[in-house]
Amino acid sequence: xxxxxxxxxxxxxxxGQEVTMRxxxxxGHNTVFWYRQTMMQGLELLAYFRNRAPLxxxxxxxxxxxxxxxxxxxxxxxxxxxxxxxxxxYFCASGFLLAGGTGELFFGEGSRLTVL
Amino acid sequence: SQQGEEDPQAxxxxxxxxxxxxxxxxxxxxxxxxxxxxxxxxxVHLILIRSNExxxxxxxxxxxxDTSKKSSSLLITASRAxxxxxxxxxxxxxxTGFQKLVFGTGTRLLVSP
Numbered sequence: 001x002x003x004x005x006x007x008x009x010x011x012x013x014x015x016g017q018e019v020t021m022r023x024x025x026x027x028g029h030n031t032v033f034w035y036r037q038t039m040m041q042g043l044e045l046l047a048y049f050r051n052r053a054p055l056x057x058x059x060x061x062x063x064x065x066x067x068x069x070x071x072x073x074x075x076x077x078x079x080x081x082x083x084x085x086x087x088x089x090y091f092c093a094s095g096f097l098l099a100g101g102t103g104e105l106f107f108g109e110g111s112r113l114t115v116l
Numbered sequence: 117s118q119q120g121e122e123d124p125q126a127x128x129x130x131x132x133x134x135x136x137x138x139x140x141x142x143x144x145x146x147x148x149x150x151x152x153x154x155x156x157x158x159x160v161h162l163i164l165i166r167s168n169e170x171x172x173x174x175x176x177x178x179x180x181x182d183t184s185k186k187s188s189s190l191l192i193t194a195s196r197a198x199x200x201x202x203x204x205x206x207x208x209x210x211x212t213g214f215q216k217l218v219f220g221t222g223t224r225l226l227v228s229p
Binding site: 033042045048050055056091093102107109 | 149157159217219220
């Protein structure tokens, strides 16, 4: 049963610390998205990759967030330094998406980040 | 920014009743999707309707799409307590070259036994 795997599931850290969230997309999927979910903002798209190449990261605060996909089995989202306002649930989703925007996404269970 | 707005924000019904959720979006689309999120879990894809379709069924789900009004509705018939979740519509919007899947604000559905 293929699934998107995210680690850690829960992370509590102090302001200023570096946080790295990892995602293993479903094998064969060509697109990976990172979303952030909060009560106030809902689901925000942070960044996405197509065939491992970053296509758009305009949703991320550039000074502290970075997203990479070092290989087809791993996507990472890093926050350095972390701030309390970064507290949220971060979701990774993958899909086999066709040109012109067709295809469903498969979501991981999320990484709940709390920055004190 | 969100492409879609769901209405109502919250809906509370009894088991056996039907639940209808609406989604409005802003730009031209080629398809619209509905997802479900149980508390503390990731989103799960429910159904996709293409822009040239007006209605689609899947089990107890019925989705309609009106591209002239830029709106969609999700109907869950004969609801069950297990349907309690948040429901989101999502679109690949034209103003992003149909590249980004952007989600609406969601409807929280509570089905009481």
